[in-house]
């Protein structure tokens with residue numbers, strides 16, 4: 301039995317902006333925060349509940365009882381009005397999570413919006429100062445243990461450094477404008493983590509870090525993005541903001557095990573961990589290796605790059621095989637099953653279809 305007030309709230313769902321979750325954009329919200337005045341999906345409603353009722357009061361749209369004043373508040377506010385208030389000053393470099401994104405990105409987005417009100421009070425945005433320093437847990441290069449390491453980010457110098465011993469020189473100095481950061485890749489098995497990839501002496505080096513506190517890791521992540529944007533704006537003054545934002549950081553398009561054989565027919569297939577990072581396909585001995593064993597640049601299909609099912613006659617076929625052709629070499633690969641193979645072919649094809657942009661050479 302649906303009473304008049306519930307009907308009133310259901311009617312409000314039809315208004316523009318109210319048909320998707322106010323925080324992640326998922327379709328068909330089933331919950332509402334009746335003090336903030338917004339409609340939410342189940343996942344975001346759970347995060348709101350976690351902030352406490354002094355911040356957000358949650359009700360189910362259909363299953364809970366609505367009082368007149370609560371319906372009135374929902375009518376007065378709604379998702380669009382709330383967005384104008386709570387997202388007024390979201391910087392373009394901030395990664396706004398969407399439906400299905402990482403837990404910590406979504407939780408921090410919601411806490412930053414309503415609990416800390418960072419986007420209506422920009423002086424609270426720790427990630428926008430162009431400088432950050434503190435300890436992150438970093439995985440050892442050769443061993444799987446994580447150690448506390450001091451990290452330092454400087455927009456003025458375009459550097460991200462880390463120290464094993466603060467009194468000595470930094471262990472690594474990375475150019476922020478050239479690094480990529482992949483947020484919380486599944487293989488790390490840590491919720492508040494990221495992988496930094498940078499070029500060292502012409503080859504890629506990976507660094508794996510995490511922090512117990514999600515706010516710390518998300519602030520670091522967005523601080524790196526904001527520093528990158530400001531540096532890219534200097535390097536490419538005529539590029540549009542949207543183009544540059546697209547270059548900030550990219551989670552890996554795909555990762556997983558494949559078998560790869562060498563160029564000679566007698567070469568054996570070896571199991572390798574493949575990572576597709578924008579236009580770069582890397583293969584590693586282990587998922588958390590510090591260096592790839594090889595890196596393949598993926599250009600445009602008009603320039604001699606292609607990928608197709610199977611291997612040429614004369615090449616050993618291990619099953620679920622496919623061939624990646626580049627102008628300099630053909631790579632013979634084998635997946636674990638046909639589903640995996642099809643996913644790899646589709647994600648690589650999507651890259652080969654993209655035109656190569658001038659910024660592709662300067663960003664990993």
Ligand SMILES: [Zn+2]
Nearest residue numbers: 321324341344
């Ligand atoms: Zn949501």
